[in-house]
Amino acid sequence: MAELTYRDAVTRGIAQEMARDPDVVFLGEDVAKAGGVFKTTVGLLEQFGPLRVRDTPISEQAILGAAMGAAMTGLKPIAEIMFSDFFAVCFDYIANEIPKSRYMSNGQLKCPLVVRTGNGAGSRFGAQHSQSVENWAMMIPGLKVVAPSNPRDVIGLLAAAVRDPDPVIFFEHKSLYATKGEVPDGEIVDELGTASIVRSGRDATILALALMVPRALAAAERLKSEHGIDCEVVDVRSLVPLDTQTILGSLARTHRLFTVEENPRLCGWGAEIVSIAADEAFYDLDGPPVRITTPHLPLPAADILEDMVLPTVDRIVDRVRRSLSA
Amino acid sequence: MTKGLGHAQPAIALDPRNDDIGETMRLTMYRMQVEIRESEQRAYDLFLQNLVKGTSHLSLGQEAVAVGFAAAMKPGDLSFCTYRGHAHTLARGVPIEKVLGELMQRDNGLMRGKGGSMHLTSVEHGVMGSYAIVGAHLPIACGAAWRAQYKGAKDVSVCFFGDGTTNIGAFHEALNFASVWKLPVIFVCENNLYMEYTPISEVTAVEHPAADRAASYGLERIVIDGQDADAVYRAATAAYEKARAGGGPSLIECMTYRYSGHSRADPAKYRPEGELDAWKKRDPIKIYRERLIQFGIAETVIAKIEADVKRRVDEATEKCKAAPPPSLDILTTDVYADGGWAWRN
Numbered sequence: 001m002a003e004l005t006y007r008d009a010v011t012r013g014i015a016q017e018m019a020r021d022p023d024v025v026f027l028g029e030d031v032a033k034a035g036g037v038f039k040t041t042v043g044l045l046e047q048f049g050p051l052r053v054r055d056t057p058i059s060e061q062a063i064l065g066a067a068m069g070a071a072m073t074g075l076k077p078i079a080e081i082m083f084s085d086f087f088a089v090c091f092d093y094i095a096n097e098i099p100k101s102r103y104m105s106n107g108q109l110k111c112p113l114v115v116r117t118g119n120g121a122g123s124r125f126g127a128q129h130s131q132s133v134e135n136w137a138m139m140i141p142g143l144k145v146v147a148p149s150n151p152r153d154v155i156g157l158l159a160a161a162v163r164d165p166d167p168v169i170f171f172e173h174k175s176l177y178a179t180k181g182e183v184p185d186g187e188i189v190d191e192l193g194t195a196s197i198v199r200s201g202r203d204a205t206i207l208a209l210a211l212m213v214p215r216a217l218a219a220a221e222r223l224k225s226e227h228g229i230d231c232e233v234v235d236v237r238s239l240v241p242l243d244t245q246t247i248l249g250s251l252a253r254t255h256r257l258f259t260v261e262e263n264p265r266l267c268g269w270g271a272e273i274v275s276i277a278a279d280e281a282f283y284d285l286d287g288p289p290v291r292i293t294t295p296h297l298p299l300p301a302a303d304i305l306e307d308m309v310l311p312t313v314d315r316i317v318d319r320v321r322r323s324l325s326a
Numbered sequence: 327m328t329k330g331l332g333h334a335q336p337a338i339a340l341d342p343r344n345d346d347i348g349e350t351m352r353l354t355m356y357r358m359q360v361e362i363r364e365s366e367q368r369a370y371d372l373f374l375q376n377l378v379k380g381t382s383h384l385s386l387g388q389e390a391v392a393v394g395f396a397a398a399m400k401p402g403d404l405s406f407c408t409y410r411g412h413a414h415t416l417a418r419g420v421p422i423e424k425v426l427g428e429l430m431q432r433d434n435g436l437m438r439g440k441g442g443s444m445h446l447t448s449v450e451h452g453v454m455g456s457y458a459i460v461g462a463h464l465p466i467a468c469g470a471a472w473r474a475q476y477k478g479a480k481d482v483s484v485c486f487f488g489d490g491t492t493n494i495g496a497f498h499e500a501l502n503f504a505s506v507w508k509l510p511v512i513f514v515c516e517n518n519l520y521m522e523y524t525p526i527s528e529v530t531a532v533e534h535p536a537a538d539r540a541a542s543y544g545l546e547r548i549v550i551d552g553q554d555a556d557a558v559y560r561a562a563t564a565a566y567e568k569a570r571a572g573g574g575p576s577l578i579e580c581m582t583y584r585y586s587g588h589s590r591a592d593p594a595k596y597r598p599e600g601e602l603d604a605w606k607k608r609d610p611i612k613i614y615r616e617r618l619i620q621f622g623i624a625e626t627v628i629a630k631i632e633a634d635v636k637r638r639v640d641e642a643t644e645k646c647k648a649a650p651p652p653s654l655d656i657l658t659t660d661v662y663a664d665g666g667w668a669w670r671n
């Protein structure tokens with residue numbers, strides 16, 4: 001066991017997979033010599049050499065296109081898109097090319113690659129460097145989508161993503177990079193498509209992802225100590241495949257459902273889960289499901305404004321308490 | 327002078343003893359050009375009978391580019407094509423029936439109807455997909471070439487695209503990327519003078535949309551006659567040799583012309599009077615047929631090739647007409663690598 005930052009867990013996860021399989025290669029902007037703008041890839045160039053760890057021009061289409069071509073022909077590339085907001089300039093690869101090639105070719109083409117990206121708010125970067133865009137990826141058939149909330153999951157899910165035969169979009173949360181967690185020694189390999197119950201409780205199920213997981217946990221502690229409400233917190237971890245079993249299983253025990261989503265309101269991942277719950281677990285529900293999200297706004301830059309819009313511990317506590325006492 | 331026609335190569339030497347291409351290769355290139363022409367004519371006829379569904383983009387008039395490049399390839403070389411990709415797919419040896427079957431959306435099609443005419447793919451023949459988003463496949467071809475470079479493999483990736491594609495960002499990203507990484511990839515611009523309906527000259531800052539940009543990426547400026555399969559074959563061979571020797575990418579602009587409209591919906595009324603006729607005088611198959619005769623190949627040998635191709639196109643057509651539509655159980659297969667489409671448990 002060692003305490004590791006989320007940032008260092010990214011490095012360790014990539015290194016673990018590159019050391020295991022010489023077909024794993026890594027490319028992105030400023031990732032090699034500079035070690036990444038978020039310092040998530042420091043030392044990889046020195047460890048694995050310039051043929052496997054490659055700096056690219058500022059060419060997001062070339063990065064994802066090259067990753068796809070390499071994956072189609074036998075490599076297992078990890079591509080970094082510095083900020084997930086930049087998906088918008090290479091969205092053809094994310095929406096049309098990478099996910100559709102297997103289907104359109106009737107199974108002839110494969111695309112085993114991982115796109116890592118810095119997602120989410122908290123750095124006061126404003127509306128084009130702070131977004132949570134998991135739903136941009138989640139809506140596309142053919143992709144898998146994960147978003148870890150802690151260092152151990154970073155390594156385990158990254159390893160699972162690299163070993164997976166399908167394309168995986170791997171959302172790292174920028175505001176989690178500096179956070180720490182206990183990580184076992186040795187190889188860590190997790191499983192895609194599995195949610196984890198990070199706190200057990202009887203009164204309500206709170207679903208959260210990435211940065212919202214620690215906030216949901218903190219809210220659950222306060223709800224218990226201050227209001228006697230015992231919440232179960234589920235870290236969704238994997239949006240595609242979605243672990244509906246774990247989610248609906250929790251709901252069947254608690255009978256109340258809350259989602260905590262960093263994305264703007266419309267079409268966030270919680271909307272899909274709430275619709276599944278309405279469809280398949282309606283009679284398990286003792287009250288209306290509640291989505292706690294960022295309002296449908298572009299993200300403001302100023303700290304005081306950004307703090308107003310992201311779901312906070314206070315807002316989660318307040319919403320759950322009011323809903324359960326109604 | 328009609329645009330593009332001024333780029334003919336000088337007449338080649340007629341002495342067969344000086345022939346670098348040789349009779350066997352010449353006959354192969356002729357047969358393949360005729361096969362593409364006949365198959366695409368057939369596709370058009372079948373469209374008029376409402377048997378080819380969806381869209382289709384023909385390369386009638388552009389056959390020499392596909393054939394000259396395919397002839398210069400080695401097994402294992404990879405092709406990346408566009409929606410106008412029937413010619414390149416056939417040129418790699420994919421059976422006519424498989425291509426027509428896909429156009430007719432039958433179960434015997436190359437992808438059993440799941441891709442359609444714009445996405446012809448046959449990995450076993452090195453056709454690594456046909457791409458319908460303009461420019462998308464240039465970076466993808468770079469990735470395949472990167473794999474070859476990393477693995478020390480000797481295969482080369484080639485990427486075919488049109489003149490209109492030179493104005494999209496992915497073109498420029500890929501050219502720079504390939505050049506900086508010195509990748510074994512060949513970019514082939516088929517300049518047929520039009521994007522969809524707009525002449526390329528009206529929307530491009532330079533005369534030669536590909537070649538005049540080559541210098542920006544440290545590459546040689548190459549413009550060739552795309553109506554002469556021998557000229558294409560020679561330029562292609564040089565580019566393959568360079569790529570295999572570690573010399574990096576090439577960008578080759580082939581002057582050519584499409585006889586039909588952009589897609590089946592386009593009557594091509596935007597073309598100036600006489601332009602089509604002028605280009606048909608330099609029809610690639612006519613040029614090549616004359617070349618064969620110049621090299622002393624008997625008319626009977628040529629006629630037999632033509633008859634043989636027609637028979638094979640007829641046979642393929644009948645097989646496709648008799649083939650059932652795709653079975654419904656493939657609707658949800660191959661979304662993910664486990665063969666299915668499950669996105670949840």
Ligand SMILES: Cc1ncc(C[n+]2csc(CCOP(=O)(O)OP(=O)(O)O)c2C)c(N)n1
Pocket residue numbers: 410458459460461487488489490491492518520521522588
């Ligand atoms: C990104 C994108 N923009 C527009 C289109 C619509 N479109 C399809 S083909 C085409 C013309 C392409 O021209 P060119 O590259 O010269 O190829 P050609 O069709 O002449 O072979 C256009 C505009 C598209 N498919 N993708």
Ligand SMILES: [Mg+2]
Pocket residue numbers: 488489490516517518519520521522
């Ligand atoms: Mg064109």
